[in-house]
Amino acid sequence: xxxxxxxxxxxxxxxxxxxxxxxxxxxxxxxxxxxxxxxxxxxxxxxxxxxxxxxxxxxxxxxxxxxxxxxxxxxxxxxxxxxxxxxxxxxxxxxxxxxxxxxxxxxxxxxx
Amino acid sequence: xxxxxxxxxxxxxxxxxxxxxxxxxxxxxxxxxxxxxxxxxxxxxxxxxxxxxxxxxxxxxxxxxxxxxxxxxxxxxxxxxxxxxxxxxxxxxxxxxxxxxxxxxxxxx
Numbered sequence: 001x002x003x004x005x006x007x008x009x010x011x012x013x014x015x016x017x018x019x020x021x022x023x024x025x026x027x028x029x030x031x032x033x034x035x036x037x038x039x040x041x042x043x044x045x046x047x048x049x050x051x052x053x054x055x056x057x058x059x060x061x062x063x064x065x066x067x068x069x070x071x072x073x074x075x076x077x078x079x080x081x082x083x084x085x086x087x088x089x090x091x092x093x094x095x096x097x098x099x100x101x102x103x104x105x106x107x108x109x110x111x112x
Numbered sequence: 113x114x115x116x117x118x119x120x121x122x123x124x125x126x127x128x129x130x131x132x133x134x135x136x137x138x139x140x141x142x143x144x145x146x147x148x149x150x151x152x153x154x155x156x157x158x159x160x161x162x163x164x165x166x167x168x169x170x171x172x173x174x175x176x177x178x179x180x181x182x183x184x185x186x187x188x189x190x191x192x193x194x195x196x197x198x199x200x201x202x203x204x205x206x207x208x209x210x211x212x213x214x215x216x217x218x219x220x221x
Contacts, residue, residue, distance in 0.1 A: 035211075040120070042213030043156070043199070090155055098144050098203035103155035 002026050006091050006104035013081040013111045021076040021107050023091030031094045032074035033058075033101070034066060036087040043090065049074055050097070081111045115139060116202050118212035125219055129190045133215045135200030136182040145183045146201040147174055150214065156199055160185070190219045 004025045013019055023032065030051050035043040045058030047066040055066045063085060065077045074093075078085060088108050094101040117136045125131050137145070144163055148156040160167050162183050166175040173186040187194055197214040 040213070043211040045210075088153075098142070100146060100158050100161065101201070103157070105155050106153075 004091055004093055004102050004104040006089075006107050008107060009105065010108050011110070013078075013109065015081060015083060015111060017081050018077070018079050019081065019109075020078075021089055021091075021109075023074045023076070023093075023104055024072055025074075025093040025102070026072060027093060027095070027102065028071070029093035029095050029102075030071075031097055031101075032068065033092045033094075034064070034074065034076045035090045035092065036060065036085075037090060037106075038087050046076065046089075081109075083111045085109065086111045115210045116200060116212040118200060118215050120213060120215060122216035122218050125190055125217070127190060127192060127219055127221055129219075130186065130188045131190055131217065132184055132186045133198055133217075134182045134184050135212050135215075136180075137200075137202045137210075138181070139202055139210075140178070140181060142202050144203060145174075145176060147183075147185050148199040148201060148211075150197045150199055152196075156211075159198070187217075190217075192219050192221065195219045 007022045033048040034046040044060045049055050049068040052071040067075045088106050090106050091104040092101040115138045147159040149159045150156040160174045162174040162176050171188045175184050197216050199214045200212045
């Protein structure tokens with residue numbers, strides 16, 4: 001049982017480049033989340049989804065887009081990367097909003 | 113104001129000490145809360161769930177105080193391996209579960 005898998009684990013981008021982070025879960029969870037974590041800022045919610053085909057904005061959505069075409073996958077896109085998007089990105093999923101959330105191992109992104 | 117507040121610490125304690133963290137929350141409708149442990153450069157992992165009756169697991173005890181709107185995590189007989197950041201999470205009524213910024217614990221010999 002893989003749980004939540006994120007790809008890639010590390011990436012270096014140049015300013016202005018685009019990329020997509022993939023999150024896959026095999027637990028049949030309805031809810032999926034993308035967070036970023038920066039020193040001293042804790043986990044900040046970027047976007048989330050409450051089911052296949054749905055997405056919603058979190059606390060810090062600017063500069064990011066997401067899609068949930070399949071229940072098991074939640075994609076996070078950066079259309080034009082900026083140095084301010086250098087961070088560690090975590091994906092998580094949960095069965096319901098008020099149940100335990102499981103996290104992927106994180107993606108360390110550096111934008112130069 | 114963030115919905116979930118935690119003292120960032122660090123809490124620096126000797127092995128064997130008892131240490132407690134609090135996490136205050138603003139959404140009074142929440143029925144469940146969670147404590148997560150996060151090691152450096154790793155993903156958060158669930159430590160304990162907290163419901164109205166509290167929860168105890170070995171050296172760890174979590175309690176909910178609805179009147180004052182906070183949850184607590186008590187660690188007895190601290191071990192070096194308890195050194196980590198402890199995050200609390202409050203499921204939100206608007207589908208947005210909110211995490212606190214975390215409390216750093218350092219257990220030293």
